[in-house]
Amino acid sequence: MEGKGRDPALCPSCGARGIPVTERTLRHALKKPLLRELREEAYRFCPGRGCNVVYFSQKEFFGREDVRVRVGTKEAHPSATICYCFDVARGDIEDEVKRKGRSTFSSRIREEVEKGNCACEVRNPSGRCCLRDIMELEKGLTGTDG
Numbered sequence: 122m123e124g125k126g127r128d129p130a131l132c133p134s135c136g137a138r139g140i141p142v143t144e145r146t147l148r149h150a151l152k153k154p155l156l157r158e159l160r161e162e163a164y165r166f167c168p169g170r171g172c173n174v175v176y177f178s179q180k181e182f183f184g185r186e187d188v189r190v191r192v193g194t195k196e197a198h199p200s201a202t203i204c205y206c207f208d209v210a211r212g213d214i215e216d217e218v219k220r221k222g223r224s225t226f227s228s229r230i231r232e233e234v235e236k237g238n239c240a241c242e243v244r245n246p247s248g249r250c251c252l253r254d255i256m257e258l259e260k261g262l263t264g265t266d267g
């Protein structure tokens with residue numbers, strides 16, 4: 122694949138704007154990280170739903186099959202993990218909304234985050250906190266801002 126002229130911040134597959142990740146995040150998420158020679162360049166996480174590319178740089182990319190965990194934001198399946206620090210799956214949030222009409226996950230996770238009990242940089246394959254993804258999901262399920 123030639124990267125000629127394209128914006129290096131955009132996913133080569135779906136065109137979504139990538140989120141910069143650290144090498145630490147990448148090494149932790151990849152299968153067989155010791156067999157990978159990472160290039161000295163910037164890697165980004167593709168947040169595109171349904172897109173098979175998980176990480177990309179200007180010269181290469183890693184797909185879902187190269188990554189140890191399932192990327193919950195790319196899957197609609199109820200068992201897909203959304204919060205990697207506290208092991209919350211999409212279905213857990215859907216169940217609570219079904220039972221109570223609302224979800225308390227984002228406020229409970231926020232409390233834990235404030236106590237310093239999370240490790241998103243290494244656990245979440247996107248390298249960023251899951252709260253934003255949780256809130257988006259809750260908003261989609263309840264149709265409100267919280």
Ligand SMILES: [Zn+2]
Nearest residue numbers: 132135167172
């Ligand atoms: Zn993509």
